[in-house]
Amino acid sequence: MRARILAVLAYIGAAVTLLIAACVPFVLMGVFSNAVAHAGLHLDPSYSGGTIVRTVAHSGYQMDVYAPVRPRALQQVAAFVQIAFRPVAALPRHVSEEIDLDGDGQPDVRVSFTVPADPHARPSGEVVALNAKYQSFTMPGNYSFSEMMVQSGGAVVVRVPLR
Amino acid sequence: MASRVLTRPPALRSPAFRSIGRSVLLTLPMALWALLMFTPSFRQPGRNLHIGALLVILFMTALFFLMMRTGKTYRWRRYFFVALGLLFPVGFIASLVAVRGTMSIPIERMVSGDTPFCYMVIPMLILPAAVTRTIIFPGSILPTASNPHSIAIMIGLWLALTLVVGKAWCSYVCFFGGIEEGFAALPKRMKIRKLDPRLRLVPWAILLFVVVLSAALFEPVYCMWLCPFKTVTEYPAVHSVTTAIQMGIFITLFAGLVVVLPYLTKKRTQCAFFCPFGAFQSLFNKINLFEIRFDREKCVDCTLCQTSCPTMALSAESIREGKTLLNCMKCGACVDSCKKSAAVWHLKGTKVALKPERARLLFLYGAWAMATMFGGSILANSISTIIGFLPLR
Numbered sequence: 092m093r094a095r096i097l098a099v100l101a102y103i104g105a106a107v108t109l110l111i112a113a114c115v116p117f118v119l120m121g122v123f124s125n126a127v128a129h130a131g132l133h134l135d136p137s138y139s140g141g142t143i144v145r146t147v148a149h150s151g152y153q154m155d156v157y158a159p160v161r162p163r164a165l166q167q168v169a170a171f172v173q174i175a176f177r178p179v180a181a182l183p184r185h186v187s188e189e190i191d192l193d194g195d196g197q198p199d200v201r202v203s204f205t206v207p208a209d210p211h212a213r214p215s216g217e218v219v220a221l222n223a224k225y226q227s228f229t230m231p232g233n234y235s236f237s238e239m240m241v242q243s244g245g246a247v248v249v250r251v252p253l254r
Numbered sequence: 255m256a257s258r259v260l261t262r263p264p265a266l267r268s269p270a271f272r273s274i275g276r277s278v279l280l281t282l283p284m285a286l287w288a289l290l291m292f293t294p295s296f297r298q299p300g301r302n303l304h305i306g307a308l309l310v311i312l313f314m315t316a317l318f319f320l321m322m323r324t325g326k327t328y329r330w331r332r333y334f335f336v337a338l339g340l341l342f343p344v345g346f347i348a349s350l351v352a353v354r355g356t357m358s359i360p361i362e363r364m365v366s367g368d369t370p371f372c373y374m375v376i377p378m379l380i381l382p383a384a385v386t387r388t389i390i391f392p393g394s395i396l397p398t399a400s401n402p403h404s405i406a407i408m409i410g411l412w413l414a415l416t417l418v419v420g421k422a423w424c425s426y427v428c429f430f431g432g433i434e435e436g437f438a439a440l441p442k443r444m445k446i447r448k449l450d451p452r453l454r455l456v457p458w459a460i461l462l463f464v465v466v467l468s469a470a471l472f473e474p475v476y477c478m479w480l481c482p483f484k485t486v487t488e489y490p491a492v493h494s495v496t497t498a499i500q501m502g503i504f505i506t507l508f509a510g511l512v513v514v515l516p517y518l519t520k521k522r523t524q525c526a527f528f529c530p531f532g533a534f535q536s537l538f539n540k541i542n543l544f545e546i547r548f549d550r551e552k553c554v555d556c557t558l559c560q561t562s563c564p565t566m567a568l569s570a571e572s573i574r575e576g577k578t579l580l581n582c583m584k585c586g587a588c589v590d591s592c593k594k595s596a597a598v599w600h601l602k603g604t605k606v607a608l609k610p611e612r613a614r615l616l617f618l619y620g621a622w623a624m625a626t627m628f629g630g631s632i633l634a635n636s637i638s639t640i641i642g643f644l645p646l647r
Contacts, residue, residue, distance in 0.1 A: 101603030104543045105616040108418055112620040115414040116291065116627050124410030128396055131387055135472060138364060138392040166472040234361050234493060244366035
């Protein structure tokens with residue numbers, strides 16, 4: 092009797108599996124994808140740059156300053172602050188600006204770069220630290236997640252390493 | 255009696271396992287499914303895509319028909335799987351080159367979340383996501399114009415497919431496995447016969463290693479350092495000694511585990527002895543209803559099944575117990591090779607070998623439906639890409 096009940100349950104299970112298979116492209120995939128999308132997950136800030144804390148509007152373009160990103164315990168990425176100038180199309184050929192990164196009213200770095208005509212090319216320029224909290228660098232140079240000056244997602248993204 | 259059975263020539267299963275009419279009837283639902291899956295492709299503009307979709311519908315339906323007609327599974331599944339393994343990189347690389355002009359992924363693409371999500375990273379995401387709600391992958395959570403293969407879409411797809419196929423993912427869905435299955439199919443005989451069975455444990459060790467290390471370092475360690483398939487998909491742009499070393503590791507592992515060793519051993523060595531995702535996926539064998547079992551009354555311990563298993567998912571002990579090991583991916587190689595029909599498809603909860611063909615059909619409808627939906631769409635896109643390269647008017 093037990094074996095018979097088990098067998099019936101097994102066939103019901105197999106039928107349910109087939110039903111699930113039929114639902115995958117029409118319902119299930121979307122349901123699961125939505126569940127993942129709304130699970131409150133976020134990308135690691137070493138990839139995304141973190142959250143925008145301040146936006147400065149200029150004529151035709153804006154500059155977003157992000158919150159400092161600090162590595163977790165054993166993470167290899169060094170601490171940095173991201174700045175994004177967008178949209179690239181509205182940027183002047185040459186940008187040079189003193190920027191307050193920590194919101195204390197004093198400029199922390201001077202960022203200068205030339206916007207290349209090729210949308211895939213990397214801008215050349217430099218970041219000059221105006222105080223000891225930040226590090227200066229010149230591009231082209233060594234690109235890393237904590238030190239870069241690139242065109243990405245319709246913006247010129249600059250990551251300034253923290254000391 | 256036993257010795258008489260052993261000395262008899264093996265009773266080969268008839269190639270006409272079913273009549274044509276019955277095989278057509280059993281294939282009909284799968285043909286309709288294939289049509290349903292590719293109807294959207296015909297609504298899109300582009301003659302090449304239409305040709306690709308049509309070829310895939312015919313290909314997948316024909317293979318399913320042959321499975322029904324001959325009663326063999328592995329033999330026909332392999333055509334699909336090798337085609338998937340060979341064509342996926344072609345389509346993928348072509349789309350990368352079209353979009354960015356290179357297979358390498360530059361840092362700006364990672365920062366803008368344009369890295370297509372690969373399911374291999376899933377086991378490494380779980381711990382950081384559970385503890386800190388952070389995803390340690392440079393993709394985008396929601397699909398974007400530049401990255402339709404977003405994290406949410408691909409994890410959703412993986413969850414849905416895993417519910418249906420479980421560990422059979424590795425033999426019906428994984429577009430990487432087909433590459434080594436292709437190389438394993440090339441030689442007539444094994445060049446290396448003796449393989450240490452303890453090698454089966456290596457994927458579990460690598461799984462543990464990459465999961466723990468990824469959680470500690472907050473980066474997908476396997477993708478950064480160990481994935482052989484970076485060689486035929488995309489890899490971080492080589493701009494330093496570190497990235498050059500990474501690239502060297504990818505190429506060495508690909509050449510060794512995906513090309514040379516499968517050729518020498520006729521096994522899927524990357525899957526059997528290395529892949530942490532495969533080990534992770536094995537856990538779903540515990541909840542999936544379908545499995546391979548051995549009818550001990552018919553089994554003559556000839557070990558043909560063990561020799562034919564591409565992932566060493568059988569041991570003498572497991573066969574004596576009438577079971578496969580946890581890493582069985584339900585490819586059907588052992589069932590196809592068994593000359594005594596002792597290796598059978600089985601639905602958990604039912605009596606072993608009572609209705610093996612019914613169990614096989616129930617499994618195959620689900621697995622082939624998923625193969626057609628997922629692998630089929632990859633095949634159609636790749637075929638359409640290849641046609642685009644041909645000098646046709």
